[in-house]
Amino acid sequence: MEYRTKEPENLPLLQRFGRWLSLKQYQIEVTFGVYMFTPTEKFVFWSIVFLLSGLGCIATILYLPQHVLFIINRAWFYVNGGESNGGFGSSSVVAAAKNALSLSVESVDPINNLASAATETHREL
Template structure:
């Protein structure tokens, strides 16, 4: 067995990330006993882990900006007292926030639609 030595800190970022991932894989295998599985069981286990991680990541990317916008609008409503004049201000701010968080070209219509809907919903709340 190889003894753990202090790793040099001037390694490239990709190599440090690879070492961090292998350390996490080792910790998971030791904690959950994956090292005792057969190769087929390991494949199934790591496939389920990858699937759950991927679905969580996709859900965060797709829904977190809209959820934060909703919370921001609701908080602005409670802070401002439901002034109709300020609804356009928060819609403009939320449009900027969403356009920064969703910077891909395919999703440019989503921030505009959400900001417009949020601007019309604030007076109704």
């Protein structure tokens, strides 16, 4: 039986990978009873398996780096108790927005300059 023989270690990498894939296909066919399907049912089954594994790989490639950065930011926050300065996420953008908002609030004195600020804003429009 081909699957019970010990695999020679001097085979090329591509050939070893092909043998590993055929072993996995054999294991899936025996575990889920795919060997009893008709050819059309086998095609549908393997199409669904390929589609789901492809979508899983694409989702991993697209979203795993963002998720890892989020976890790093949370760990930094929990360890150091503040925002990270490494620039991993959007914390620098949030800090810049806070600074801009505080500057805009401080520049307008609500008691003395409210009328002049309103007139200047009206002139600009």
